[in-house]
């Protein structure tokens with residue numbers, strides 16, 4: 001393809017440079033378009049806008065490809081741990097064994113929480129949503145970091161260590177358990193499970209089946225290029241906002257039901273289908289009815305138009321954990337049936353709507369014992385290294401502050417009319 005695109009507007013010719021990526025993605029650089037032509041581009045939902053150059057992850061939505069720093073997700077899931085994946089996303093290369101050991105030990109050094117945080121935690125009303133807690137406390141953490149001039153690497157380690165503690169505290173407060181601390185001999189993911197589920201004065205025995213399933217879920221969520229929450233983090237980074245507040249904003253964006261919140265919505269939907277008698281076709285028709293706001297949750301994706309490779313892996317993980325734990329799970333059975341019916345339906349075929357990562361993830365969280373309103377918190381724990389890598393990349397790229405334009409459709413200029421008080 002040529003390196004210049006000719007654009008003819010009202011008899012004038014403009015030459016717009018083409019930006020190319022590693023693969024076939026090409027973009028027309030329109031950064032001077034308004035300056036030269038008076039026109040801006042209009043792209044609600046940023047569906048066709050390249051916000052930045054990035055080397056963190058790559059998606060081919062048509063072919064169902066996802067690469068982290070060049071490595072296919074199918075290889076990462078079988079050969080790497082979540083901590084290795086985090087190192088890869090943050091540093092660009094997989095760690096050797098020494099680097100991995102040092103990185104894991106460094107995270108453990110930050111596995112503590114200030115007493116004041118526990119005190120503030122006690123004051124939170126029980127009905128506050130766990131995602132609100134996670135987002136707020138990610139910001140609050142900065143108030144209790146004694147060294148105000150943290151090294152950049154230490155900020156990443158702090159968050160990798162502290163977010164699971166915040167998540168576990170939220171769960172334990174809900175179920176009336178006191179905080180549980182990490183065990184330096186356990187892996188990162190085993191420690192998450194210990195901090196959630198251990199009982200006071202009882203030895204916590206790790207379950208490798210559960211640890212493996214959770215580690216895989218964290219890896220699958222670790223990055224997904226310019227999704228809504230990551231774009232939020234990048235925008236904050238472009239304004240030179242701090243890492244903690246940028247991640248806090250990313251958590252808030254992820255909370256939305258069309259984004260990370262979909263994993264909770266999927267299980268609620270499947271439970272509703274079961275409760276109402278399990279008539280799948282009725283719910284499919286409901287999702288297709290344009291007058292009904294209901295959508296088949298866990299279906300569809302902005303980028304994947306063939307299949308979501310993460311969903312394929314997650315489905316297998318869900319089937320494995322349910323059979324290994326010898327659970328009779330009517331929700332998994334229903335999910336399988338619903339998927340079968342939906343993918344054969346002409347509406348879903350035509351619109352290229354396939355199960356996404358959230359369709360099966362809730363089933364695994366439920367099997368692990370995570371309550372529904374904390375599913376998206378687990379997603380956030382997984383997405384954390386991706387957010388941090390994008391925050392870092394944005395700073396290194398020296399991209400300008402994000403500031404889109406708009407098409408104003410409000411009133412023309414008008415004057416305030418003095419109100420004459422007519423009295424009685």
Ligand code: CMC
Nearest residue numbers: 258259260262287295296297298299300301302351356358
């Ligand atoms: N059920 C029924 N119809 C759907 C669905 C669905 N799940 N998803 C999309 N459509 C229809 C939509 O109504 C529209 O139809 P029409 O062209 O006739 O107006 C068409 O498909 C295109 O939908 P869109 O909303 O314009 O597509 P999008 O790329 O803007 O949205 C999406 C992608 C994921 C928000 C959407 O598919 C959706 O709402 N899915 C359900 C929520 C969900 O599972 N979200 C998790 C996404 S994956 C994890 C993550 O990113 O956090």
